[in-house]
Amino acid sequence: MSIFLVGMMGSGKSSVGIKLSEILQKEFVDLDNKVERDFGRKVADIFYEFGEEKFRHLESVALEELCNCPNLIVATGGGILQREQNVSLLIHKKVYFLDGDPEKLYQRASKRKFNRPKMKDLSLKGFIELYNERRNLYSSVANVTINTDELRPIEIAKKIKQHESD
Numbered sequence: 001m002s003i004f005l006v007g008m009m010g011s012g013k014s015s016v017g018i019k020l021s022e023i024l025q026k027e028f029v030d031l032d033n034k035v036e037r038d039f040g041r042k043v044a045d046i047f048y049e050f051g052e053e054k055f056r057h058l059e060s061v062a063l064e065e066l067c068n069c070p071n072l073i074v075a076t077g078g079g080i081l082q083r084e085q086n087v088s089l090l091i092h093k094k095v096y097f098l099d100g101d102p103e104k105l106y107q108r109a110s111k112r113k114f115n116r117p118k119m120k121d122l123s124l125k126g127f128i129e130l131y132n133e134r135r136n137l138y139s140s141v142a143n144v145t146i147n148t149d150e151l152r153p154i155e156i157a158k159k160i161k162q163h164e165s166d
Contacts, residue, residue, distance in 0.1 A: 002026075002072040003160070004090055006080060006138045007098035008131055010109030012148050012156060013075035016098060019157035021073040024164070028073045031080065034062045060086055067093065081137035090141040096160055097142035100149045102131040 003020065005013040014030050021028035032043050035058045039046060046055045060083055066074050067089050080086050106127040122130070139145065144163050148156055 001094050002066070002070060002074060003164070004074045004076060004093050004095045005098055006076050006090070006095055006141065007078065007148075008100075008102070008105045008109070008134065008138075009078040010105040010107070011078075011098035011100055012108070012153050013098055015153035016148075016156045016160070017073045017075040019153045020160055023157050023161050024073065026071050026073050028075070029066060030075045031059060031062055031066070032077050034066070035059055038062060056083055063089055078134070081134065081141065087137065087141060093141075094164075095142045095144075096163075097138040097145040098148050098156065099135075099138070099145050100147055102128045104149055105131065 003024075003026075005017055005020075007013055017028050017030065020026075035046070035055070036042055038061075039058055041049070043055065046058065056079065059077055059080060063074075063076065063080065063086055066072060076090075081090070103124065106124050109127070144160075146156055146159055151159070
């Protein structure tokens, strides 16, 4: 069964996904990278040239495709649950919510602002508001929530492996 990682920007979904795929010997797919490959443009370019709605549509199409593939580790985008159809897709899957203190998440996400269109003009206050809007959505689909504040990606991956073994 595939494992899906959800959470805010900066929660470590991609880093954890890579480590988890090594530990569990499953293929890793970063949903944003899949959208880029499928559409032939960078996420930031899709946002700026076609708008967020186009990106969210492409993201939903890619998620639906991955939901039909077995034995993957999938790092989703931070806004994946903004569309109800994506909530419906993930509600019956194995989902881990990588959570953390919003200030720490903001600091991490800010390090890669140029790759994150939503971070371009987002203040800490705006990030916290976005976090508060999304947190319940993440929780609603998650089987397990892991606080990532004091953990390295490999430690988080090992926690997930332990949950999978139980």
